[in-house]
Amino acid sequence: MQFEALYSTYKNMVYNLALHYVQNIQDAEEITQDVFLSVFNKIDTFKHQSDIKTWIYRICINKSLDFIKAKNAKKRIPLLSFFAPNAIAIDNIPSELQHPGISLDKKEELKLLFAAINQLNEKQKTCIILLKIEQKTQSETALIMNMSEKAVESLYQRAKEKLKTILT
């Protein structure tokens, strides 16, 4: 498959997934570019052991998580985090929720919800995004996350419990 064809087929899928992770248009666009640069570089090494869509999903998840890590590392002041470890949680609240897929009436509610989702660990966050926002099935999520379906189910339950604790 030609790179242009790959791009036009999967660009929106990648962009939307990145948006769910970073909740910011500019950052999501940057991640999308990085993902397709990576696809361009690694397309020769793709072994067709999995579906190309799953492969691109995995690249996008990894790039999004790396992007968030890099952004948080820039933000964090070591001395401040030493004296106030809880201050890190403030980073998780998006200053301005820039998600074009969100309607205005649900914006405030989703801002709080995303702030809670951002406090989950990487796997739990990915699980919630894939199952609940992307609305993937359990088996699709398991395939993308390279886990068993049972592991995905227990991960989902733990994520749900943690979200419940954060939100109440």
Place this chain on the structure above:
Amino acid sequence: MNQRIEPNFSSKDIMDEHFTILESIQPVSLSDDVFDKMQTKLLAHKKEKQVQPYLKMTLVILSIAILCESFLFIYKKNKATESYASALSLNHTYQLYYEQ
């Protein structure tokens, strides 16, 4: 196989409400100018990829040249010290000979 996860709670709880809101997020389209930006990055990357082997080769040749130069320098220095030492010992032998 394609079974969806259903919540364990018998009654509809607060999390289901939250998840319903999450499900309401609409998919969006990526603007076309992102592709142009990416093309620029891609071109720069392609050029970098083309130049990289030559750059690596130049670096390897330079390192070998520096290594050879250092060995040559050490070899010459050793040779000079050796000949100086032998000249000194020869001088000493002559001195001993004349003293006798």
